[in-house]
Amino acid sequence: MTETPAPTENPPVGHAAGVRSPTLAFTKGHGTGNDFVLTLDPGGESRTDAVFVAGLCDRHRGIGADGFIRAVRSSSLTEGKALLQSDPRAEWFMDYRNSDGSVAQMCGNGVRVFTHFLLAQGVAELPEGGELAIGTRSGIKYVTRSGDGYAVDMGPWEFIFPDTAVARGTDSLVDILGLDVDRPALSVSMGNPHTVVALAELAELHAAELHRAPIVQPTPPEGTNVEVVVPSDPLVGDDGVGRLAMRVHERGVGETLSCGSGACAAAVATRFWAGAGAPDRWLVGVPGGEVGVRFFPGPDGLEHVELSGPAVLVAEGALLPAG
Numbered sequence: 001m002t003e004t005p006a007p008t009e010n011p012p013v014g015h016a017a018g019v020r021s022p023t024l025a026f027t028k029g030h031g032t033g034n035d036f037v038l039t040l041d042p043g044g045e046s047r048t049d050a051v052f053v054a055g056l057c058d059r060h061r062g063i064g065a066d067g068f069i070r071a072v073r074s075s076s077l078t079e080g081k082a083l084l085q086s087d088p089r090a091e092w093f094m095d096y097r098n099s100d101g102s103v104a105q106m107c108g109n110g111v112r113v114f115t116h117f118l119l120a121q122g123v124a125e126l127p128e129g130g131e132l133a134i135g136t137r138s139g140i141k142y143v144t145r146s147g148d149g150y151a152v153d154m155g156p157w158e159f160i161f162p163d164t165a166v167a168r169g170t171d172s173l174v175d176i177l178g179l180d181v182d183r184p185a186l187s188v189s190m191g192n193p194h195t196v197v198a199l200a201e202l203a204e205l206h207a208a209e210l211h212r213a214p215i216v217q218p219t220p221p222e223g224t225n226v227e228v229v230v231p232s233d234p235l236v237g238d239d240g241v242g243r244l245a246m247r248v249h250e251r252g253v254g255e256t257l258s259c260g261s262g263a264c265a266a267a268v269a270t271r272f273w274a275g276a277g278a279p280d281r282w283l284v285g286v287p288g289g290e291v292g293v294r295f296f297p298g299p300d301g302l303e304h305v306e307l308s309g310p311a312v313l314v315a316e317g318a319l320l321p322a323g
């Protein structure tokens with residue numbers, strides 16, 4: 001007789017969790033397939049413990065998502081109040097958590113979907129030609145309309161390791177399941193940590209097994225999102241735009257169809273490796289679609305990265321209280 005497989009240890013949610021949770025009104029949305037459960041929580045009162053968030057994001061026992069995003073009034077949060085000092089327009093704070101319940105500083109696809117959600121809820125406005133200030137754990141991000149989606153000033157980028165390592169064009173070695181030798185990589189901060197690995201060809205991009213986190217040496221102290229990229233050949237099209245293809249294993253999630261901050265980090269590293277004359281505009285192909293990345297001089301004298309792409313709201317619902 002075959003043994004019944006032991007149930008996988010996934011934290012259930014709501015009635016399945018056996019935990020008391022008041023009902024939660026939510027919206028499901030995504031940006032190029034990077035999906036989120038969003039809720040409007042002006043006073044910041046809803047549950048955010050890891051068991052609850054992991055259960056909410058569980059694709060079998062919960063609603064299912066790569067991350068949970070609360071819209072909390074900045075005035076309701078210590079970190080939000082501090083941001084209001086620098087720009088009182090940052091009324092709403094994007095409280096982003098990964099599907100394992102861990103808190104992350106920034107989510108590029110998430111900011112676009114968050115903006116779309118606030119507008120749909122009628123609690124914010126973004127006139128054509130205007131900008132919306134959004135509070136995040138990585139500072140205030142400014143969102144504008146772009147085509148039928150949004151553009152986000154993600155702020156300045158920076159290499160995580162010292163220049164000496166970066167000058168060699170690599171600061172980490174990464175062991176990726178499904179690929180033979182460890183690959184050199186560059187680590188980039190977009191407010192959250194990323195480790196970008198250049199592969200030789202698309203066959204390698206497809207062969208990389210990202211259901212397990214790639215092993216990064218030296219071990220990043222707060223973990224890292226790992227992007228595997230293949231620059232296009234030729235790198236720059238007749239339109240002067242650079243192109244690359246990417247897959248990602250996200251810290252606290254696993255492989256996702258897209259990662260906005262990861263696409264920015266991938267463009268930073270690829271543009272560095274391309275050397276002088278590399279373009280300021282990039283198109284990054286991800287399994288879930290395509291996002292735009294643009295480098296431009298920021299108001300603070302640093303080079304900023306702008307991420308642009310779609311935002312879709314799919315459904316609304318309410319989480320049932322524990323039965």
Ligand SMILES: N[C@H](CCC[C@H](N)C(=O)O)C(=O)O
Nearest residue numbers: 104107108109192259260261
């Ligand atoms: N999906 C997000 C990135 C989430 C990053 C998160 N996994 C982290 O721990 O930094 C994005 O579009 O930027």
